[in-house]
Structures are given as structure tokens and as C-alpha cells.
Ligand SMILES: Nc1nc2c(ncn2[C@@H]2O[C@H](COP(=O)(O)OP(=O)(O)OP(=O)(O)O)[C@@H](O)[C@H]2O)c(=O)[nH]1
């Protein structure tokens with residue numbers, strides 16, 4: 001029989017480097033149960049002074065670009081140089097299935113057997129802001145556990161980029177040579193968000209193609225505003241399977257970090273991220289509270305029908321819903 005560890009026990013285990021405690025703490029933070037949440041929040045609040053010291057890196061790119069392979073290679077490279085690396089893999093499947101089917105897909109077998117590495121799928125939660133919330137909390141817990149580099153792998157290209165950019169210090173966009181930008185789903189917005197672009201799979205006969213792509217992206221970037229004032233987004237080529245280009249990637253990550261620190265932007269960026277997190281959580285909580293009031297969902301159904309039948313205007317229908325929720329209508 002397993003007894004539930006107290007917040008104090010988890011805190012001691014986690015800061016003492018016990019991975020079991022770290023895993024348990026993250027599970028607690030992911031739980032939807034009210035009592036688990038209370039414990040998790042108490043623990044995270046307690047640990048806040050121990051957080052924020054890691055370098056937070058996000059990696060995004062189309063499926064199959066080599067994100068996991070690159071993270072494994074970079075992770076091993078960093079561990080050799082004395083770093084402790086935590087990897088959070090945002091898993092879109094686990095919220096629906098109740099368990100991760102990502103499992104083997106994350107691969108990273110070599111990295112996961114390292115004592116100074118920690119790899120964990122992060123459920124996306126199925127709600128807006130869900131990715132950010134669970135992953136952020138897992139990130140804070142990993143930092144408190146002494147990991148000095150946190151790498152977040154995002155699911156494909158799309159909606160999640162902006163959310164990922166909102167929780168890391170440095171966003172790396174991983175591309176593959178040869179595929180057109182449309183094929184890669186690369187939008188200008190993502191290139192603008194990226195702090196670094198890496199053309200992966202620059203090996204074998206793909207090298208010339210990768211170099212050409214590097215030139216094209218460098219050119220394209222000239223027409224875009226920088227992700228950070230004073231920063232010129234570097235474009236590099238690498239091969240995750242051969243382990244080439246890793247030192248250059250890390251050099252750029254550190255240069256970017258130095259710029260953020262020297263300019264005071266790191267603190268500003270993180271404060272802004274936390275404020276946005278708070279805003280989105282408040283919005284989510286308020287919305288959930290409104291939906292949970294009796295009669296509100298029925299009022300929404302009625303409002304839709306009335307708008308469909310052109311009996312009322314959209315603002316009128318909205319006001320009815322607000323009234324059904326027992327909220328003031330003065331501003332709406
Ligand atoms: N030749 C070559 N193949 C690579 C390289 N990096 C990754 N691959 C291969 O590309 C395939 C996909 O790699 P992953 O690391 O799983 O890609 P991913 O971006 O994490 O994919 P998803 O998580 O499914 O989005 C695998 O078969 C890798 O072995 C590389 O640098 N060179």
C-alpha cells in the first residue's frame with residue numbers, strides 16, 4: 001500500500017534530487033482532483049524561491065523534423081558538460097486517453113538512462129491554456145529539483161507555438177531541408193517568434209540542400225522584425241543523428257541568454273509571461289465558474305436558437321446569458 005507523501009516530504013525529496021519525488025509532484029500538479037491541486041499549489045508556492053534559475057528552451061517544428069532526436073543529442077552533449085537536463089514533451093494524446101500513448105514516440109532512450117536527465121510527457125490538458133499551465137508547473141518543479149536546462153518539445157506547428165514562446169527564454173524552430181515552407185506549415189508568425197532557426201538533417205547528400213535552405217531562411221529573416229530587440233536570429237545547419245552543429249546551437253542559446261540578461265529583458269520577459277499566465281488562468285476560471293452556474297448552459301443553447309431564428313441580435317442574446325448567470329449587465 002502506498003501512503004501519500006506530505007508536501008514537506010515531497011519538497012525535501014525533490015530538492016534533495018530524488019526523481020521519484022519529482023515525478024510524484026508533477027503528477028500531483030497534473031491531477032484534476034481538488035485536494036491534489038491544493039497540495040500541488042502549496043508545494044509549488046513553497047518551492048517558488050528555488051525556481052527560475054534554469055535556461056528554458058522550446059523546440060518546435062513539423063512532425064518528423066527531428067525534434068526528439070535533436071533534444072536527445074543536445075541533452076547528451078550538455079550532460080557531458082556538466083549540465084542537468086529536464087525534457088518536457090507536450091503530449092496532445094494524454095488528455096483524451098487518460099494516459100500517454102506517446103511513450104516510445106519520445107524515443108530519447110539514451111538520454112533517459114542518464115542520471116542527470118529527466119524526461120516527462122506533459123499532457124496538453126485539452127483546454128486552452130492547458131499546455132501552458134501543466135508544462136509551466138512541471139518546469140518550475142524541475143527547476144526546484146536542480147535541473148539547469150529545461151527543454152520543452154512542442155507538438156507540431158500550429159496553435160501551440162505562441163503558447164510555447166510564452167513560457168521559454170529561447171524558442172528554436174527546427175526545419176528540414178527540401179520541404180517547401182508551405183509543406184512545413186511555416187508561417188511568418190512562427191519565424192518571427194523563433195529566437196533561432198536550425199535546419200536539421202544536414203547530413204549525407206542533404207548537406208547542399210540544407211545550406212541552400214539556410215541561405216533562404218537568412219534572407220527571409222531580413223524582412224522580419226527580430227524576436228528580441230538587438231538580436232539577429234541565427235540560422236544554422238545541424239544533424240541530430242550525427243551530432244553535428246550542436247556546439248553552434250548551444251553557443252547561440254548562450255549568446256541569446258546573455259543578451260536577455262544584460263539588457264534586463266530576461267526578467268521583463270519572464271514577468272510578462274507570468275502576467276499573461278495569470279490573465280489566462282483568471283479568464284479560464286471565470287468562464288468555468290460561469291458555466292457551472294445552474295441554467296447557464298441552457299441559456300446559451302436558447303441564445304443560439306434565438307440568434308439562428310433571427311429573433312434577437314447577438315448582443316441581446318449575450319445579455320440574456322449574462323443575466324441567466326446572475327451577473328451584472330451594465331458593461332455588456
Ligand atoms: N538523416 C537524419 N535523420 C534524422 C535526423 N534527425 C532525426 N532524423 C530522423 O527523423 C525521424 C523523426 O525524428 P524525430 O526526432 O522523432 O522527429 P520529431 O520532430 O521529434 O517528430 P514528432 O515528435 O513525431 O513530431 C526519425 O526517423 C529520425 O531518426 C538527422 O539529423 N538526420
Ligand SMILES: [Mg+2]
Pocket residue numbers: 067068069105106153
Ligand atoms: Mg518528437
